[in-house]
Every structure is written in C-alpha cells, then in structure tokens.
Amino acid sequence: MxxxxxxxxxxxxxxxxxxxxxxxxxxxxxxxxxxxxxxxxxxxxxxxxxxxxxxxxxxxxxxxxxxxxxxxxxxxxITYMPQTEAVNWDFPMTVRDVVLTAFRHPTPDDKTTADEALASVGMTAYANRSIRQLSGGQKKRVFIARALATQAPILxxxxxxxxxxxxxEEVLFRVLTARRDRGALIxxxxxxxxxxxxxxxxxxxxxxxxxxxxxxxxxxxxxxxxxxxxxxxxxxxxxxxxx
Missing domain, CATH: 3.40.50.300 (P-loop containing nucleotide triphosphate hydrolases)
Structure with missing residues (x-):
C-alpha cells in the first residue's frame, strides 16, 4: 500500500x-x-x-x-475580514458593488462569481440595494460573500x-463549512x-x-x-x- x-x-x-x-x-x-x-x-x-x-x-x-x-x-x-470593515457608509455603493471590490478589474465572470457568493449567503434580493440600508447582520453576510468571492485558499x-x-450565524457557518470542505483553510x-x-x-x-x-x-x-x-x-x- x-x-x-x-x-x-x-x-x-x-x-x-x-x-x-x-x-x-x-x-x-x-x-x-x-x-x-x-x-x-x-x-x-x-x-x-x-x-x-x-x-x-x-x-x-x-x-x-x-x-x-x-x-x-x-x-x-489570503482573504482577511477584520472586525471593522473600512467602508464609507455615505458612499452610494450597492451590495453587489461591495462584493465586486474583491476584484481589481471585475470581468463578467467575476460578476457571476459575486452573484453566486451573494446567493450563498441569502442576499440575492438585496444585490442592488445601498449598503447603507442593511442591518448589521446583513452587512456581515455581504462581507462574508466578498471574502468567498475571492476564492482564496486561506480565509x-x-x-x-x-x-x-x-x-x-447558521448561514455564515454553513457557507464557511462548505468552503472548508472544498479545501480552504479557515x-x-x-x-x-x-x-x-x-x-x-x-x-x-x-x-x-x-x-x-x-x-x-x-x-x-x-x-x-x-x-x-x-x-x-x-x-x-x-x-x-x-x-
């Protein structure tokens, strides 16, 4: 053997x-x-x-x-999500825009990846909404989606x-577990x-x-x-x- x-x-x-x-x-x-x-x-x-x-x-x-x-x-x-996200809440940025900041020059494929990441955390319906309109928990889902969209091997x-x-919490834990099962280090x-x-x-x-x-x-x-x-x-x- x-x-x-x-x-x-x-x-x-x-x-x-x-x-x-x-x-x-x-x-x-x-x-x-x-x-x-x-x-x-x-x-x-x-x-x-x-x-x-x-x-x-x-x-x-x-x-x-x-x-x-x-x-x-x-x-x-590495993709790193600190405790306090450096986001200008007064800037007119949509939920999808926040996730797309994971990419330097987003391509159509990157936009598809961003939408898939939003779907995984249950935020598809909020994709075109201003980030300012979200609750704290919803913002956390968006930032997790951004981390997932990078597809980095280390989170x-x-x-x-x-x-x-x-x-x-259950949604976030589920998507992180799925990423771990695909080989990521979390x-x-x-x-x-x-x-x-x-x-x-x-x-x-x-x-x-x-x-x-x-x-x-x-x-x-x-x-x-x-x-x-x-x-x-x-x-x-x-x-x-x-x-």
Whole structure:
C-alpha cells in the first residue's frame, strides 16, 4: 500500500513574537513564542480573552505588521475580514458593488462569481440595494460573500459571528463549512460557544498558545485555568448579551 502523502500547511508560525512600544515608551509584548501550523481543508477557531493577541496574530499572518521574532510562512492567497470593515457608509455603493471590490478589474465572470457568493449567503434580493440600508447582520453576510468571492485558499475572519442573529450565524457557518470542505483553510476568532464545538480545532491564545487541539479537550483545558477561564467566559457572556 502506498503511503499517504503528508499534507503541507498553508500557514506556519514558529516561535512568533510581536512587541511594540507603548505610548509611555515601555515595550509591550503582544505575542510570544507562538508556534503552530494550519492545514487546508480545516476550520480553526482562535479564542482567548480580549487582549489575548488574536487580532495581532491575524495581522501578522496577513502581513499588516512585521513579527519581532520568529518565522512566518504563508503558502497561498489570503482573504482577511477584520472586525471593522473600512467602508464609507455615505458612499452610494450597492451590495453587489461591495462584493465586486474583491476584484481589481471585475470581468463578467467575476460578476457571476459575486452573484453566486451573494446567493450563498441569502442576499440575492438585496444585490442592488445601498449598503447603507442593511442591518448589521446583513452587512456581515455581504462581507462574508466578498471574502468567498475571492476564492482564496486561506480565509481569515476576525469575529465573523459578532453582532448577528442566530439565522445569520447558521448561514455564515454553513457557507464557511462548505468552503472548508472544498479545501480552504479557515482561521477565525469568535466568542460564540455554540460554534466552537463544530470546529475542527481550537487554539487558545493568551499572548502565547496555552492549549491547541480538538474542541472538547481544548475547551476543558481553557476552562481549567481559573484566570483565563473566567476572563474568557465573561467576554463570551458579554458578547451574547450584546446581541
């Protein structure tokens, strides 16, 4: 029997560290000694209390900041959806226009891809509507559609389920799962307990990785840390109360 070819990671970090200078002039360590590899066809949640370094890790992977120490390897295009989208809500842009910003010079095929992405998140009926007229959850669906339209092999999503209702959360999770099943690597941060057990893997971050593995084992390890468990559960409770 022929041995199975080992999968190659799409993203690898090795002893990654990020330090910046505070306004006071003092150095602040945002990440230290972070080592992990992420593979195609998987969906991983990066969790941790506020200030744990999740967004910093995403910014390092996407090239928006340079690590202070360690190495970072990315094999493939990345689509990144940050928590706050840089959209001028006063600009007369339609929902379809927002999705088409995924392409530098949209072709007819790109427009078809954009419409298919909108259909996948249930936003076809809103394609010609101004983005200003949408609710927060509807806007989130549009930004997910934009990420999907790029067809990048690596999707990084910072809090994609924040501020959405249950129906939207289920739609978004379904389309992300479908993209994973087609071979994409999906990295996301979330405070939503309901989605965590459906992940392939959970990485618990507190400036460094304190637990990494299957959902049940990883969540138990996180909750067993009194300090992190209390802070993390409080953040999740606040996130749930805000919706």
């Amino acid at each position: 022929q041995a199975e070819t080992p999968r190659k990671p799409l993203v690898s970090v090795d002893n990654l560290g990020v330090t910046y200078t505070h306004n006071s002039g003092e150095p602040v360590t945002a990440l230290r000694d972070v080592t992990a590899s992420f593979f195609p066809g998987t969906m991983t949640a990066i969790i941790g209390a506020n200030g744990a370094g999740k967004s910093t890790l995403f910014n390092a992977i996407t090239g928006q900041l340079r690590p202070t120490t360690g190495t970072l390897t990315v094999d493939g295009r 990084i999503l910072d809090e994609p389920f924040a501020g959405v209702d249950q129906d939207t 990295l996301l941060s979330t405070h939503h307990l309901g989605t965590l057990r459906s992940m392939d893997r959970i990485v618990v971050l507190q400036r460094t990785i304190i637990s990494d593995g299957a959902p049940d084992n990883t969540l138990f390890a996180a909750s067993s840390s009194v300090l992190l468990g209390t802070a993390l559960m409080e953040d999740m409770r606040k996130d749930g109360d805000a919706e």
